[in-house]
Amino acid sequence: MHFITRRKRLRIRPGEVPPAARQGHARAGLIAQVAGLTLCAFLAGCSLPMMRMEGVLPSLASAAQIEPTPTPFSPVEPIPTAPPTRLHPDLQDVTATIWPGDPQAPVLLYHHFIPDSAPANDTHIHLSEFRSELQTLYADGYSLVPLGDWLRGDVHVAAGRRPLILTIDDLFFADQIYLLPDGTPAPSTGIGILWQFSQEHPDFGFAVALFANLGDKAYPNFIQGNGGTRVGSGWQDSLARTIVWCIDHGAIPYNHFFHHPYLDRLSPERITAEAQDNDLKLKALLQLAGRPDLLDRIDTILALPYGHWPATPEGVKAVVDYRSPQGKPVIGIVEVGGIYAGHYLQAVYSPQFDPHHIPRMVGSSLAMGYLTHYQDRFPAGQQMDLGSLDLSQMKTAAAVQTSLADACRLRACPDGVYSLLGSIFRKSGSGFTLLWDGAKAAQ
Numbered sequence: 115m116h117f118i119t120r121r122k123r124l125r126i127r128p129g130e131v132p133p134a135a136r137q138g139h140a141r142a143g144l145i146a147q148v149a150g151l152t153l154c155a156f157l158a159g160c161s162l163p164m165m166r167m168e169g170v171l172p173s174l175a176s177a178a179q180i181e182p183t184p185t186p187f188s189p190v191e192p193i194p195t196a197p198p199t200r201l202h203p204d205l206q207d208v209t210a211t212i213w214p215g216d217p218q219a220p221v222l223l224y225h226h227f228i229p230d231s232a233p234a235n236d237t238h239i240h241l242s243e244f245r246s247e248l249q250t251l252y253a254d255g256y257s258l259v260p261l262g263d264w265l266r267g268d269v270h271v272a273a274g275r276r277p278l279i280l281t282i283d284d285l286f287f288a289d290q291i292y293l294l295p296d297g298t299p300a301p302s303t304g305i306g307i308l309w310q311f312s313q314e315h316p317d318f319g320f321a322v323a324l325f326a327n328l329g330d331k332a333y334p335n336f337i338q339g340n341g342g343t344r345v346g347s348g349w350q351d352s353l354a355r356t357i358v359w360c361i362d363h364g365a366i367p368y369n370h371f372f373h374h375p376y377l378d379r380l381s382p383e384r385i386t387a388e389a390q391d392n393d394l395k396l397k398a399l400l401q402l403a404g405r406p407d408l409l410d411r412i413d414t415i416l417a418l419p420y421g422h423w424p425a426t427p428e429g430v431k432a433v434v435d436y437r438s439p440q441g442k443p444v445i446g447i448v449e450v451g452g453i454y455a456g457h458y459l460q461a462v463y464s465p466q467f468d469p470h471h472i473p474r475m476v477g478s479s480l481a482m483g484y485l486t487h488y489q490d491r492f493p494a495g496q497q498m499d500l501g502s503l504d505l506s507q508m509k510t511a512a513a514v515q516t517s518l519a520d521a522c523r524l525r526a527c528p529d530g531v532y533s534l535l536g537s538i539f540r541k542s543g544s545g546f547t548l549l550w551d552g553a554k555a556a557q
């Protein structure tokens with residue numbers, strides 16, 4: 115008897131693909147689970163709930179019952195191979211994140227990454243400096259969380275780590291990412307350094323928001339003898355492949371408007387067209403790469419070029435009310451701020467959470483000093499494994515709250531903020547209070 119089943123670790127919402135950084139982290143556990151379940155299927159008395167008999171495929175036993183045919187010229191028909199069956203597709207491993215206080219995250223901004231021999235400035239950081247900043251952030255307990263998850267109410271972080279959101283603006287330039295022939299990002303690029311660092315420090319994670327202008331430049335897709343890059347034939351294919359790698363691994367492209375315009379100089383119609391053209395170009399590139407499915411993973415988040423808002427209320431309305439061609443409304447607008455502004459990205463339930471004014475600080479040695487000094491302002495999350503739950507029964511915040519309360523009857527649960535399956539609760543004493551209804555927000 116051969117069973118094929120599959121469970122995956124899920125920290126976010128039902129049906130959502132976890133970021134690549136988490137996938138790698140969970141892969142060993144997944145393999146162990148699958149191996150254990152398959153072995154279990156061969157043993158009498160296995161009582162795992164997903165080992166029910168319905169949906170079992172044609173077996174070797176039924177194959178053995180086929181009578182030989184009377185004529186040697188008619189071979190036995192092979193048993194058709196049926197597709198793998200998930201015996202209980204809604205059963206998933208579920209992990210809640212527990213915050214000792216209200217979570218908040220700093221958001222850092224980078225632009226270009228240059229060799230140490232070139233002069234650096236506010237928008238061009240030396241590659242060695244970038245790596246050393248990542249090291250500082252890691253040593254201070256920060257780990258990367260995806261901006262899109264945070265804005266949708268999924269406030270999760272690796273166990274014992276403080277949340278940090280990285281953003282890069284003005285993509286796609288070859289100093290930001292350039293794929294080597296083996297398909298990995300070159301270590302002489304910003305995203306390549308980030309990728310390498312996350313491979314060396316898996317609990318740092320790999321998540322970065324890329325604010326792209328897809329209408330103001332061609333993508334350099336050839337490395338020249340002197341180490342520089344140039345635009346050559348097929349650059350659109352190279353760009354499309356690069357974007358696919360980014361999305362597949364957790365570097366998600368968002369909208370920085372098509373031509374990096376001054377929004378305060380445009381009519382409301384032109385503002386909408388600038389945002390729309392950028393989204394349409396992204397869609398065309400993903401179609402070119404044969405991966406239009408990746409659009410589903412991209413929320414509508416805008417970064418204002420130069421940090422400038424439109425000059426008129428109608429222009430502001432065009433930004434705030436923008437919807438992508440896929441019909442997704444804006445869930446966040448990011449700005450550029452000073453490092454001593456003293457405000458950070460709050461959780462979605464907070465009265466201070468303002469999705470239209472997401473503060474960012476430029477990544478620099480000053481910002482590193484600040485984040486080291488004030489690291490205790492950013493609580494570290496812990497994780498609580500709830501085991502396997504039937505997600506078909508967890509579609510409302512009330513059901514999620516009940517499962518949390520049940521779990522906390524069996525173990526000691528600290529007071530704090532609990533994030534689970536897109537909803538957020540506060541535990542105080544023996545009771546849970548709903549802070550954010552993820553199911554309702556997703557409608």
Ligand SMILES: [Zn+2]
Pocket residue numbers: 283284370374418419420
């Ligand atoms: Zn920009």
